[in-house]
Amino acid sequence: MTIPLEVHLDAETQESALRADVVAGLTDTPKWLPPKWFYDARGSELFERITELPEYYPTRAERTILAEHAGDIARITGARTLIELGSGYSTKTRLLLDALRPASFVPMDVSPTALEAAAAHLAVDFPDLPVHGIVGDITRHLGFLPAPAGRLVAFLGGTIGNFTPAERARFLTDVRAVLQPGEHLLLGTDLVKSPRMLVRAYDDASGVTAEFDKNVLRVLNHHLQADFDVDGFAHVALWDADHEWIEMRLRARWPMRVxxxxxxxxxxxxxxxxIRTEISAKFRREGVAKELxxxxxxxxxxxxxxxxxxxLSLARATPSR
Structure with missing residues (x-):
């Protein structure tokens, strides 16, 4: 199944953003790159493999919650339109779709490949479901989301943990700005737990996460003609107890000029x-409630x-003060 895509992030715009991020991040001290650049077609496929790894519990845990409470979510929200931000392949979303039976589904993602693949899979189980795919950056293009009455916005997978506290505040405020009072946000958050379990989830024994981490260098080599020696960098995952987040980094094995x-x-x-390539913040209930x-x-x-x-938090947009 091919779906029409509403594109707000074309190749030229993406490359311009990539260039700006690379200059800003690799001339800073310490160096950094945003995690969104993991996700070309290969990166998206690698992440799907990560979600199936024995060490990577978040996807299974979130799926368990959805399986038990999707009916509750449908009953409470009565949503007629499901919007999924950072949808990827929408693997878990079918549990919500099955319970909600919405009038339409609006996935938003930076990857048109992932959106098209998701639509093809969903067409098998939901052949009559209208799908309106939006190629966009969730930090820049929320204003283009359709606005029928009765929306549920889902932001799953713990992806909000990739934002710093200030970025989370801006993002949640932007989501609230596009919703009407009484509409809902379904938010997935990974919780604080044993550092050993957390580090294993981001540094699996089979090395899939390491390949995913290094994929950002391949993206730079391909799109910006860079000459990174991908094998010259080691994947590192560390727990930062002060910030309560995991950091993924790429560590140079020897001196290099790129x-x-x-x-x-x-x-x-x-x-x-x-190079810090990702943070993944972990949460406590009181902190999530406060930020919301x-x-x-x-x-x-x-x-x-x-x-x-x-x-999973189900939050209701309250009237503006």
């Missing part, structure tokens, strides 16, 4: 120097998996 012709940049790496409240939401329902590893 040339990035498309942005006229030469980057020097000392042996052991790192400050953005204009009321946390009405909080569900966790039986082991208390992951949570």
């Amino acid at each position: 040339t990035i012709p498309a942005v006229d940049l030469v980057v020097e790496f000392a042996s052991g120097e790192e 409240s400050e953005a204009g939401f009321t946390l009405d329902h909080w569900w966790t998996d039986p082991d208390g590893r992951f949570a």
